[in-house]
Amino acid sequence: MRRTYVVAGAAWVAWGLAGIAHGAHEEARPAEARVMHDVAYGSDPRQRFDVYLPPSPRHAPVIFMVHGGAWAIGDKTGPGVVDSKAAYWLPKNYVLVSVNYRLLPDAKPLEQSGDVARALAAAQRLAASWGADPQRFVLMGHSAGAHLVALLGADPERLAAAGAVRPRGVVSLDSAAMDVVQIMEFPRHPRLYDRAFGENPRDWAAVSPYQQLRSGALPMLAVCSSRRFDACPQARRLAQKAATLGARVDVLPQDLSHAEINRTLGQPSDYTARVDAFIEGLVAP
Secondary structure (H helix, E strand, O other): OOEEEEEOOEEEEEEOHHHOOOOOOHHHOOOOEEEEEEEEOOOOOOOEEEEEEOOOOOOEEEEEEEOOOOOOOOOOOOOOOOHHHHHHHHHHOOEEEEEOOOOOOOOOHHHHHHHHHHHHHHHHHHHHHHOEEEEEEEEEEEOHHHHHHHHHHHOOHHHHHOOOOOOOEEEEEOOOOOOHHHHHHOOOOOHHHHHHHOOOHHHHHHOOHHHHOOOOOOOEEEEEEOOOOOHHHHHHHHHHHHHHHOOOEEEEEEOOOHHHHHHOEOEOOHHHHHHHHHHHHHHOO
């Protein structure tokens, strides 16, 4: 039976994890998960995040998830964003935060990355009240969200400017926009990039993880679909530059579709195990 509470203006919902983990294995579910919906980090209706908590978190690490959708659509509760990830990581005493941000045309990708940074800062300020550790956050994103977390990970000063504590690292799930300048200079790029990045080369560089990559970048795992022609080459290009700067970018190709890379993460597989091992290595006390 689902139970709803109101705490500090936000709705808490407690229920069996079956309610959020469709198709997950029964043995992977904790007895109960709690969900705090629509925690505000700004005045816009899109500036909200949801918090998924295990039954008794204590100094818990946090996966901070950013949805995809070509910078123009998508939602923190969309298909594949939460279900399998919550089913896998909540029983391991992780907290999962799923964040919304303003979308095109109201906000361009640079502004969207600012929303994500502000959301992270807000979540870190609240983390102790959830039983989570503000020092043990890992950024994760899929598609456009993967681009946004990679951009913030490439230059963590953007996070510091928003008041966020330095996260432990980044898991980028199948972004093909690591080098925005290279994409935009190629005449036959997908039109969705024109809508997102515009016509000004300065704007391209400002939102390009490759161009913004610094020696102090966060450790990053770049998961990429080997079924696409562009995702893994973009990830490897970023990793090559990182190596020259003394930064860490690991590339993990997967024989999965773009959607499957998001949807199946958390389901039993070597893929899930390798992502988990990367995260565990970052958040270990």
